[in-house]
Amino acid sequence: MTAPGARIVHRLPGRSRLRTRGMKGDDAYFAEVQTALTQTRGVRTVHVNPRTESILVEHDAPIEEIMLEAERRGYLRLDETVEAPYLANINRAILDSDEKLKQASSGKVDLETITFLGFVAGGIYQIFNGHGLPAGVTLLRYAVELVGSAGAAALEKQAQALQRSKVSEGK
Secondary structure (H helix, E strand, C coil): CCCCEEEEEEECCEEEEEECCCCCCHHHHHHHHHHHHHHHEEEEEEEECCCCCCCEEECCCCCHHHHHHHCCCCCCCCCCCCCCCCCHHHHHHHHHHHHHHHHHHHCCCCHHHHHHHHHHHHHHHHHHCCHHHHHHHHHHHHHHHHHHHHHHHHHHHHHHHHHHHHHHHHH
């Protein structure tokens, strides 16, 4: 069996936090890793948390050397793949959804339009249900701000296009 991968998720001089994959809750595995790492040259202390798959290593030797030894002994394998930040993944999914919505509606609807309509509908709903202040008015204010920021962005794009055309005409 291949040793579980572990990523270095945080490091300071003499202190590194590792995170494994696929070993969550395996108390026996983490006890074994803790013992093995503690016996590795250059390691001062090791704290493990099987519930979070976390291994905190306090060390004198470079963590890469310690990981190589752990890999040689079959306990861990340094996984150096870089994951995209969580919010970057959400942003990419939103942008993809927005593009698909534009394509499906022939460019007539996008997420900004739906958000605007949602704010307006939510604001009206809150007002008619006796929650005009602060909920209803706040939602309507958000709708107005959304339109304002979209309008400002459109004007900025027009100004940039006009500036580019003036520069190209001057050449």
